Amino acid sequence: MIFIVQICQPESGEASVNKKKQQTELTKKKIADAARALFAQKGYKATAIEDIVKAVGCSAGNIYYHFKNKEGLFLYLLEEWNREWDSNWLVKEKLYLTTTDKLYGMVEYLALDQLSHPLTRAADEFFNNAEKAPDVEERINVMVKGYIDFNRELLQKGIDNQEFEISNVSGHAIILDSLLLGLSQHCRRMERVEALATYRLAVDVFLQGIAKPIR
Amino acid sequence: MIFIVQICQPESGEASVNKKKQQTELTKKKIADAARALFAQKGYKATAIEDIVKAVGCSAGNIYYHFKNKEGLFLYLLEEWNREWDSNWLVKEKLYLTTTDKLYGMVEYLALDQLSHPLTRAADEFFNNAEKAPDVEERINVMVKGYIDFNRELLQKGIDNQEFEISNVSGHAIILDSLLLGLSQHCRRMERVEALATYRLAVDVFLQGIAKPIR
DNA sequence: TATAATACTGAATGAATGTTCAGTATTATA
DNA sequence: TATAATACTGAACATTCATTCAGTATTATA
Numbered sequence: 001m002i003f004i005v006q007i008c009q010p011e012s013g014e015a016s017v018n019k020k021k022q023q024t025e026l027t028k029k030k031i032a033d034a035a036r037a038l039f040a041q042k043g044y045k046a047t048a049i050e051d052i053v054k055a056v057g058c059s060a061g062n063i064y065y066h067f068k069n070k071e072g073l074f075l076y077l078l079e080e081w082n083r084e085w086d087s088n089w090l091v092k093e094k095l096y097l098t099t100t101d102k103l104y105g106m107v108e109y110l111a112l113d114q115l116s117h118p119l120t121r122a123a124d125e126f127f128n129n130a131e132k133a134p135d136v137e138e139r140i141n142v143m144v145k146g147y148i149d150f151n152r153e154l155l156q157k158g159i160d161n162q163e164f165e166i167s168n169v170s171g172h173a174i175i176l177d178s179l180l181l182g183l184s185q186h187c188r189r190m191e192r193v194e195a196l197a198t199y200r201l202a203v204d205v206f207l208q209g210i211a212k213p214i215r
Numbered sequence: 216m217i218f219i220v221q222i223c224q225p226e227s228g229e230a231s232v233n234k235k236k237q238q239t240e241l242t243k244k245k246i247a248d249a250a251r252a253l254f255a256q257k258g259y260k261a262t263a264i265e266d267i268v269k270a271v272g273c274s275a276g277n278i279y280y281h282f283k284n285k286e287g288l289f290l291y292l293l294e295e296w297n298r299e300w301d302s303n304w305l306v307k308e309k310l311y312l313t314t315t316d317k318l319y320g321m322v323e324y325l326a327l328d329q330l331s332h333p334l335t336r337a338a339d340e341f342f343n344n345a346e347k348a349p350d351v352e353e354r355i356n357v358m359v360k361g362y363i364d365f366n367r368e369l370l371q372k373g374i375d376n377q378e379f380e381i382s383n384v385s386g387h388a389i390i391l392d393s394l395l396l397g398l399s400q401h402c403r404r405m406e407r408v409e410a411l412a413t414y415r416l417a418v419d420v421f422l423q424g425i426a427k428p429i430r
Numbered sequence: 431t432a433t434a435a436t437a438c439t440g441a442a443t444g445a446a447t448g449t450t451c452a453g454t455a456t457t458a459t460a
Numbered sequence: 461t462a463t464a465a466t467a468c469t470g471a472a473c474a475t476t477c478a479t480t481c482a483g484t485a486t487t488a489t490a
Contacts, residue, residue, distance in 0.1 A: 020457060020466060027467080043345025045260075048447060059469045061450080066467095070448065124343040128400075130258025130336065171416045178397030178417065179390070185343075186393050201386045202393065209424030235436060235487060242437080263477060274439045276480080281437095285478065 028066050030056050036077050039122040044074060044129075047122075071136050074126060081119065082143065099158030100207060106154075107180070107199040112192070114184050121188060151176045155210075165212045172210060179206060243281050245271050251292050254337040259289060259344075262337075286351050289341060296334065297358065314373030315422060321369075322395070322414040327407070329399050336403060366391045370425075379425045387425060394421060 034055035038047045049070060053060050067073040092109060096102040114120050127140060151173035158164050166172050179202055187195035249270035253262045264285060268275050282288040307324060311317040329335050342355060366388035373379050381387050394417055402410035 018458095023457090023467070045344065046346050049449085050447070053470095060448085061470065062468055064449065121343070121345065125340075125345060128336070128339040128343050130261050130340060168416065171413060172420070174401055174413060175394070175398075175417045175420055178401050179394050180397065181400060182393030182396035182398075183390070185396060186389055198386060198389060201383065202390045205387070205390055205421060205424035207424075208426070209420035209422075211423070233488095238437070238487095264479085265477075268440095275478085276440070277438055279479070 024066070027058065027062065031058070031063055031066060031073070032077060032080070035073055036119065039074065039077065040117065040119045044122045044126045071133070074122075075136065075139050077119070078123060078126075078143065079139075081117070082146065085113070099154060099161055099163050102154065102157075103203050103207065104200065107203050108196065110180065110184075111187065111196045111199040114187070118188075120184055124185065147177050148173050162212075164207070164210045166210050176206060239281070242273070242277065246273070246278055246281060246288070247292060247295070250288055251334065254289065254292065255332065255334045259337045259341045286348070289337075290351065290354050292334070293338060293341075293358065294354075296332070297361065300328070314369060314376055314378050317369065317372075318418050318422065319415065322418050323411065325395065325399075326402065326411045326414040329402070333403075335399055339400065362392050363388050377427075379422070380427045381425050391421060 031052065035047070035052050038051050038055060041047075042051070049060050049063060052063060056063075063073065067076060089106070089109070092105060093102060096105045132140070148170075152169055155164075155166065155169050155172055155176070159166065159169070183199060183202055187198055190198065246267065250262070250267050253266050253270060256262075257266070264275050264278060267278060271278075278288065282291060304321070304324070307320060308317060311320045347355070363385075367384055370379075370381065370384050370387055370391070374381065374384070398414060398417055402413055405413065
């Protein structure tokens with residue numbers, strides 16, 4: 001029996017010191033890319049490992065060799081996505097002077113990113129699914145905490161800047177996240193323009209809701 | 216072979232003109248009650264028809280005789296729940312004079328109802344699931360529209376009362392629903408007291424966010 | 431009383447699908 | 461070159477579960 005592995009050869013001129021590491025990275029990336037597209041298109045549950053297998057052109061076992069299981073693969077994608085989002089935001093953030101502007105900038109980015117990345121839909125499906133192993137629950141908790149912390153820091157900057165005045169920063173961080181979370185679900189049924197407008201209106205309300213009492 | 220059907224006999228003194236209708240109502244109620252409890256406890260997908268069968272003590276076929284399918288059963292529960300919520304709210308609403316107070320009253324009711332009725336969790340799981348038949352999608356759309364309409368009417372009353380001042384009522388209705396939707400997911404991880412406080416804070420923000428500019 | 435309509439039964443169906451594992455190929459190491 | 465470690469294969473496994481349907485019992489109708 002003949003096995004054809006290693007479809008993509010690494011640069012032949014270079015010494016093959018870490019051919020395996022390269023191959024692993026490449027395969028993981030191929031699996032991740034195909035899986036991301038499929039999860040985004042069909043949702044979490046509706047995407048079978050078999051679908052990914054077909055798209056990648058590798059075996060089912062190979063996926064399990066590189067990722068712990070289906071949940072692990074999805075979690076990997078989410079965490080990778082968050083890392084990218086953070087790093088992109090770090091660049092974008094500098095474009096805005098006030099925290100107020102940052103908030104508008106953030107939701108604009110969020111609105112457009114979320115519409116182009118229907119992965120959020122799969123993520124919501126995944127998050128709201130009842131049956132989850134404890135370690136999965138934990139990784140989700142870490143992610144949620146990350147979102148809240150992000151909001152808290154943003155709000156704190158605004159307070160330090162004296163742009164708005166709130167005592168319960170943590171509470172407001174949760175409220176902001178709730179707003180964005182709910183918005184992401186509603187805006188799924190909208191066109192880009194309408195979604196963007198709704199996000200902006202939400203920030204209008206939120207900002208006036210935490211504005212300093214007297215101007 | 217012996218079949219034991221009709222475990223609960225109707226009142227024997229009465230004429231059995233509509234014995235069948237009574238039996239049907241009774242059975243539907245028994246199935247609905249068991250299913251509601253199970254969906255709330257285990258979630259939508261994790262609740263198997265077999266579970267409901269065991270809880271009710273009837274056959275699987277009987278469930279399909281009274282409800283179109285699993286989705287139909289769940290949808291029935293949701294719609295029934297909404298009807299009850301509406302009718303309860305109609306009574307509660309009268310306790311509050313201003314729309315502002317109504318809003319606080321509503322979220323209080325919402326917060327407590329949602330915590331005692333973990334059916335919301337199953338509902339979120341169901342709503343966010345990708346694979347849905349067109350007719351199911353339609354019934355969900357109707358429900359969502361109902362929530363938005365409810366908010367719009369509430370806000371409109373506040374405007375008529377001159378409690379707040381907004382031009383884009385529909386937009387704000389969506390934002391209010393988004394807020395409550397996101398809140399319901401976050402508050403699931405909280406104790407009653409904390410959840411209630413968060414809901415109240417959210418209303419604080421929302422109300423100030425739509426308050427008239429000059430006081 | 432005979433016939434039709436309704437209210438059930440529950441075993442069988444059938445399809446989907448995450449995961450494993452014994453075995454094979456390739457690359458690194460000594 | 462021999463041995464170990466790594467990177468795969470893919471068929472088989474194991475389980476879950478919604479749904480159907482031929483048949484039975486009960487009640488309504490004529």
